[in-house]
Amino acid sequence: MNFSCACIATTLASIALVVGGCAEDKKSQPAAKSGASATQTTIVKIGIVAPLTGPQSHIGKDMENAVRLAAEDANAAKISIGGKELQFQVMAEDDQADPKMAPVVAQKLADAKVNAVVGHFNSGTTIPASKIYSDAGIPQISPSATNPKYTEQGFKTAFRVVANDNQQGKVVGEYIARELKSKALAIIDDRTAYGQGVADVVEKSALAAGTKVVAREFTTDKSTDFKAILTKIKSRKPDVIFFGGIDTQAGPMLKQMKGLGITAQYVGADGIQSTELFKLGGEAVEGTLASFPGLPLERMPQGQGFGGKYKAKWNQDVVLYAPQGYDAFNVFIEAMKKAGSTESAKFLPELARIDYNGITGPIRFDDKGDIKDGPITMFKAKGGKWEAVATIGGAAPAAEKK
Amino acid sequence: MDIFLQQLINGITLGSIYALVALGYTMVYGIVGLINFAHGELVMVGALTALSVIQALMAAGLGLPPAAVMAAGLLVAIPLCMLLAYAMERIAYRPLRGAPRLAPLITAIGVSIVLQNVAMLFWGRSYFSFPAVFATTTYSVAGAAVTDLQILIVLLAGALMAGLLAIVHRTRLGLAMRATAENAQVAGLMGVDANRAIVAAFLLGAALAAVAGLMVSAYYGIAHYYMGFMLGLKAFTAAVLGGIGNIAGAMLGGLLLGLIESLGAGYIGDLTGDVLGSNYQDVFAFLVLIVVLTIRPSGLLGERVSERS
Secondary structure, X not given: OHHHHHHHHHHHHHHHHHXXXXXXXXXXXXXXXXXXXXXXXXXXXXXXXXXXXXOOHHHHHHHHXXXXXXXXXXXXXXXXXXXXXXXXXXXXXXXXXXXXXXXXHHHHXXXXXXXXXXXXXXXHXXXXXXXXXXXXXXXXXXXXXXXXXXXXXOOOOEEEOOOOHHHHHHHHHHHHHHHOOOOEEEEEEOOOXXXXXXXXXXXXXXXHOOOEEEEEEEOOOOOOOOHHHHHHHHHOOOOXXXXXXXXXXXXXXXXXXXXXXXXXXXXXXXXXXXXXXXHHHHHHHOOOEEEEOOOOHHHOOOHHHHHHHHHHHHOOOOOOOHHHHHHHHHHHHHHHHHHOOOOHHHHHHHHHOOOEEEOOEEEOEXXXXXXXXXXXXXXXXXXXXXXXXXXXXXXXXXXXXX | OHHHXXXXXXXXXXXXXXXXXXXXXXXXXXXXXXXXXXXHHHHHHHHHHHHHHHHHHHHHOOOOOHHHHHHHHHHHHHHHHHHHHHHHHHHHHHHHOOOOOHHHHHHHHHHHHHHHHHHHXXXXXXXXXXXXXXXXXXXXXXXXXXXXXXXXXXXXXXXXXXXXXXXXXXOXXXXXXXXXXXXXXXXXXXXXXXHHHHHHHHHHHHHHHHHHHHHHHHHHOEEOOOHHHHHXXXXXXXXXXXXXXXXXXHHHHHHHHHHHHHHHHHHHHHHOOOOOOHHHHHHHHHHHHHHHHHHOOOOOOOOOOOOOO
């Protein structure tokens, strides 16, 4: 049946391609004419790719909303380079969180000659897509892909504005060992590039800090039945359960844990640190710990202002990676301004040595394209909300550390 | 021991749900010899409809008791699924009744794809969380955890199956169904309305599927547009395991499959020294299907062969 879904998806995608292509022609022709005459404008196309449909669409839409907001702000600011005003156009694409779809939509953006890409959301989609952007010379900033492999491939076009899983997993593993004083840790992952990646690092760093790993189980990113895994884990009597995966699985898993009477502390990484988890898991979420590669919105230097602006525009709260998506977009603009050009090849070198103060804090990249000194925050679920309990590392003053 | 008991409890709960769905496959097969692959989608439609109704009622804030809210969900889901099953039979299967066996089988797969995509258009591709209608209480039995929801699922499934057996064996409708299953032509000559008996098999199966849909989404806390596919395949496996066309066989097959899956998933890690993990749970169902088809193609209780049963 997956096959049929894929078929339909491909058909839809190709229809969208045709329709999108037509619409674009219509738009670009008059724009080119007017560009030659009175108001001098340069069209800058920015791609945003995330899962816009499917189980993870709430997170993907959140990123798309942020990028659309950033484009609106940038167009209102009337930025001009070389005497021409920049006109930002957002091209949103849906990769369905599917590694097979990611190169397809990436190629579509490359063919449309976008100037830069914000995305993708998942590590599993970001990694295969990054090769296509690299070949096409299109700079890419992922607001959320945390798997280390993404920037380890040696692509000059690949950047990210979040700490990677090595940084995040290490902090979480140490937190489990030292702060939670875990003696028996059980680990579950969803076998995706992201979930397995972060779970591996947590396992390694918790082991190094003296915790025993009593069970290592797997599920998939489509499963809903975790009873068998959880029952097996229960038999090993863990005091902490770490899950490397996404809220879509974590929600029902927490409910099922409660049903089985498992009382171990549940810990996850950024994939479950969403507001959606409370909807999916209900009361069972209470007390869950989750890390996030960044500061909580209210502790971001300009977080409150952004939260308000986002809500005013979209009539909903920030779900997860909206601030990072907004920043990624603005980092591109900053690099374009510095380079005095909107051409990918020209502003790419500026991107590598950017020093930009975003909503999320200072953004600088190391030579691989990873963010320098990305802070990591531990959150606890309390009364249907995430409450920051500790911030570890980061360029921002470490005063928050408790 | 407590882990064995826990997997046993999980297995029985899952097995009762499989059994309810398997009955739908088996009744239809028994009476028209068709494997209705779209039956799993009825479970999905039932689950999502009940969920939507429950969500709407909760949002309305009428302060109804949980049991009333759940019952309201079922009262909408059951007729809708029955209507859908009727439409399926009338539009897709009846015109093909005399056709070679392969034709209705392919049609069934087509119906399944259509239903899945209609559901996707209607409900979207998102996962729906089952609303917190009631707080489940967990009881501890000899170290294993049992929730009131699990007990409810098993009891309700048992009651429904008893009810179905009563309909099939104690009523005129049941007699007509059995007669049609035996030989539709002869039954017709004796004054049995074969079409009516066939529709009844579809409708009864659909009602059970709707209940199973609500059960499975409440049990796992989640529902989505393609949940019916895997569940349908598993239930089909359960029906084959028990002997397709055989009503008692479907019940036995469902329970057994649930137990095999749970116990298999629970112990495979220990048996293979953690080489294979409990994530191989889904493999067991199909392993069972292969083994049954090779060793005992007619299932544990035997296929219902119309001439000689």
